[in-house]
Amino acid sequence: xxxxxxxxxxxxxxxxxxxxxxxxxxxxxxxxxxxxxxxxxxxxxxxxxxxxxxxxxxxxxxxxxxxxxxxxxxxxxxxxxxxxxxxxxxxxxxxxxxxxxxxxxxxxxxxxxxxxxxxxxxxxxxxxxxxxxxxxxxxxxxxxxxxxxxxxxxxxxxxxxxxxxxxxxxxxxxxxxxxxxxxxxxxxxxxxxxxxxxxxxxxxxxxxxxxxxxxxxxxxxxxxxxxxxxxxxxxxxxxxxxxxxxxxxxxxxxxxxxxxxxxxxxxxxxxxxxxxxxxxxxxxxxxxxxxxxxxxxxxxxxxxxxxxxxxxxxxxxxxxxxxxxxxxxxxxxxxxxxxxxxxxxxxxxxxxxxxxxxxxxxxxxxxxxxxxxxxxxxxxxxxxxxxxxxxxxxxxxxxxxxxxxxxxxxxxxxxxxxxxxxxxxxxxxxxxxxxxxxxxxxxxxxxxxxxxxxxxxxxxxxxxxxxxxxxxxxxxxxxxxxxxxxxxxxxxxxxxxxxxxxxxxxxxxxxxxxxxxxxxxxxxxxxxxxxxxxxxxxxxxxxxxxxxxxxxxxxxxxxxxxxxxxxxxxxxxxxxxxxxxxxxxxxxxxxxxxxxxxxxxxxxxxxxxxxxxxxxxxxxxxxxxxxxxxxxxxxxxxx
Numbered sequence: 014x015x016x017x018x019x020x021x022x023x024x025x026x027x028x029x030x031x032x033x034x035x036x037x038x039x040x041x042x043x044x045x046x047x048x049x050x051x052x053x054x055x056x057x058x059x060x061x062x063x064x065x066x067x068x069x070x071x072x073x074x075x076x077x078x079x080x081x082x083x084x085x086x087x088x089x090x091x092x093x094x095x096x097x098x099x100x101x102x103x104x105x106x107x108x109x110x111x112x113x114x115x116x117x118x119x120x121x122x123x124x125x126x127x128x129x130x131x132x133x134x135x136x137x138x139x140x141x142x143x144x145x146x147x148x149x150x151x152x153x154x155x156x157x158x159x160x161x162x163x164x165x166x167x168x169x170x171x172x173x174x175x176x177x178x179x180x181x182x183x184x185x186x187x188x189x190x191x192x193x194x195x196x197x198x199x200x201x202x203x204x205x206x207x208x209x210x211x212x213x214x215x216x217x218x219x220x221x222x223x224x225x226x227x228x229x230x231x232x233x234x235x236x237x238x239x240x241x242x243x244x245x246x247x248x249x250x251x252x253x254x255x256x257x258x259x260x261x262x263x264x265x266x267x268x269x270x271x272x273x274x275x276x277x278x279x280x281x282x283x284x285x286x287x288x289x290x291x292x293x294x295x296x297x298x299x300x301x302x303x304x305x306x307x308x309x310x311x312x313x314x315x316x317x318x319x320x321x322x323x324x325x326x327x328x329x330x331x332x333x334x335x336x337x338x339x340x341x342x343x344x345x346x347x348x349x350x351x352x353x354x355x356x357x358x359x360x361x362x363x364x365x366x367x368x369x370x371x372x373x374x375x376x377x378x379x380x381x382x383x384x385x386x387x388x389x390x391x392x393x394x395x396x397x398x399x400x401x402x403x404x405x406x407x408x409x410x411x412x413x414x415x416x417x418x419x420x421x422x423x424x425x426x427x428x429x430x431x432x433x434x435x436x437x438x439x440x441x442x443x444x445x446x447x448x449x450x451x452x453x454x455x456x457x458x459x460x461x462x463x464x465x466x467x468x469x470x471x472x473x474x475x476x477x478x479x480x481x482x483x484x485x486x487x488x489x490x491x492x493x494x495x496x497x498x499x500x501x502x503x504x505x506x507x508x509x510x511x512x513x514x515x516x517x518x519x520x521x522x523x524x525x526x527x528x529x530x531x532x533x534x535x536x537x538x539x540x541x542x543x544x545x546x547x548x549x550x551x552x553x554x555x556x557x558x559x560x561x562x563x564x565x566x567x568x569x570x571x572x573x574x575x576x577x578x579x580x581x582x583x584x585x586x587x588x589x590x591x592x593x594x595x596x597x598x599x600x601x602x603x604x605x606x607x608x609x610x611x612x613x614x615x616x617x618x619x620x621x622x623x624x625x626x627x628x629x630x631x632x633x634x635x636x637x638x639x640x641x642x643x644x645x646x647x648x649x650x651x652x
Contacts, residue, residue: 021109021116024123026051027072027093028406029131031080034414034426045427046075047413048093049406053123069409071434074427083134083195090135090198097122097202122202124210124395126403128217129380136207137177137197139190146193147380150208150387158383159320159366159375169208174200177207212391212401213384215346220276222381223365224283227339231373233267236307236327242294243267249290250282254549257536259285276404283343288619291336292604295329301607305329309373320376330609331372337610338365344617346388346398359389469529470588475542477522477569484569484591485518487632491589492516498577520573525550526588537590539570555592555633564620565592568630587634594628597621 028049035043050072075081075089100120108115125135133140138149146152153166173194179185180196189195199205232239239246251264262278265271274282291299298305306326338361345358366382388398395401418429447453480488485505492503501512509515524546525538538550554562569591576584600614603621 022119022121023055024053024121026053026124026126026401027122028069028126028403029135030127030403030406030410031075031131032407032410032414034077034418034430043078043426044080045077045413045430046081047071047406047410048073048075048089049409051405069405070438071409071413071431074431076427080130081134083197086134087196087198094198094201101202101204122199122205122210124212124401125199126212126214126401126406128214128403129384132211132214135197135199136211137173137180137195137200138207139193139195145191148193148383148387149211150213150390152192153383155380155383156319158380159370159378171206171208173207174205209394212395213387214401214403215385215388215398216276216403216407218381218384218388219343219346220279220283222379223339223385224279224343225274226379226381227335228267228279228282228287231309231377232332235309235311236332237310238267239294240305240307245294246290249293250286253286253289254547254552255281255285256549256552257547258530258533259549262286276407280343280347283340284347287336288340288614291333295333298329299333299608300605307332320378321374322376323372323374327372331368333609335365335368335372337613338368341613341617342385349397350392352393355389355392358392359386362386362389471527471529471534472523472572473525473527475522475524475539477542477571478519480518480520480571480573483630484520484571484632487591487630488573488589489516491632492575514576516573516575520571520589523570523572526570537567537570539568540566541568552595553590553592555594555631564595564597564622565628566595567592589632589634591630591632593630596623596625596628598623 028051029046030049031044031046033043034045048071049069051069055068073089073093075086081089097120104117104119106115106117125132127135130140132138132149133147136149138147139145140147145154145156147155148166149169151166151168154161176185176189176192176194177197177200180189180194186195197207200207233243247264247266247268250266255261259281260275260277262274262282263271266274266278266282295305297303306328309324309327311322311324342358342361342365345354345361350358362385366378366386369377369382391401392398413430413434416430416433418426418433444453489503489505497503499512499514501510501514503514503516505516505518522542523539524542525536528535528537536547536550537553538546538548540546540548540551551567553565553567555565557563567590570588571591572586572588574584575587577587597620600608600611600619600621604611
């Protein structure tokens, strides 16, 4: 029986990460460590937004200015380990709504979420800088990365726990060093196992690792700004329409003033923008009309002597294949996967690593390439990668960095952050017993800002309050569809029977409807509103009765009171969208049968749209619209 099925037991995730606590100003180099906790098995409706961090709680701060090594970190982890041992063995008795007399509750650590250096410190590993067996999950020798398949390496087993505990002594540390093992106090937990409970983080391995290296190190630094085509590429990229929920990278990405994109910006860039840009700037060569080559060169200090790097000419067809493979990996990791799709993701990662090794040499592959290969194993254990990702925890680091704090070092800055967090937690407890709605509103705004409740709708009204003829006719067609539960029909004028319902042309139109969602709001906008509008918020996927989806653009958003059934005369206010379908074509029709990567484009749902305004128009209930986060809705490539 599962641990969480035994009474009111809970499982938690811990995250340990170091971050710079000073945002937006120079205060000298300083790194603070945050120990965060997330309760994984409580109902979603009991989790507050918690300042946009979905139920994550600060349980400890490690003082700067430098990161702690394993020896310095151990006393902090010992405190947590002792408490976890007690909560697992003896539990704690607390009062609940159903059990005011109190009920026993036990706690078990489910996993540790961290980047590679922190994961090594808490998991009893020598880590990525160890030249040898530094992988947490297998005994592959990193010196052979790119020249030998990692699948031949044996897996780390539960014996890792005993080996790590043995490293408490100098003799044990010497004995197990060859396998990349070091001491971790967390292994005092009888159930803790690094190979299964310290999953790889795809945010650092893929977005901040492989994606950043491919674009910045290879295309920009190694290939002289994509062979001088960075400007034309950015012109295409900056012309894409993205929904507000997507984090757009700086329009100068790749240039000296383009900054250092964060993980979400790399996600957007590879999932929605890069491939379309490369298709455009390399159109002749990819279409078979030329043989464009990129010249790949690196400074001697950037090349390792242990594993060779292959410099020289690289065909853009091979580079495009690598970019498409990496975009496919990013795309797969953002959606729920069946067992077969997890295996396919595994194949894509192996194929990308092999392609990079063949094109650029074994020395080009890094620790992240190997770690990414293990991500599918943990998808089978824990579900989608975001379940074991650092994304939400990194957001909390941003909350800490944004707090007003003392600028002095020596632990004072961490003390001020902890005091502020404790104060907010205390106000949260006051909220639970607050009888005054006005006071509750003010306290909520103090600790969480002015954000609205989850799934609530915020309206930005337009001046338009009368439907035009086209919208009116399509609304009547929709209302008189097979889903209606009245006996008559909806109509404007003419003779009405006793069961018919008459409607008027009056309707409140909107510039934008915003639905509060985690981790950021979702916005829908009207394309015909005039003025400034983010076109990315006007593209949606409309569900059809055939269980398929139609790619469309919202022309108008409006609200109207409708009587949907025979019970009650007042009716209800309903949000509607007047949309126009967009004609989509397959990749082979848009690019030609000889274009590289067609099968993979189809597999990840990369679609192309014909320009023009001749699509079918319809009115649909807005609440049934899916936000256009797919490629088709985020960018329209004209054919």
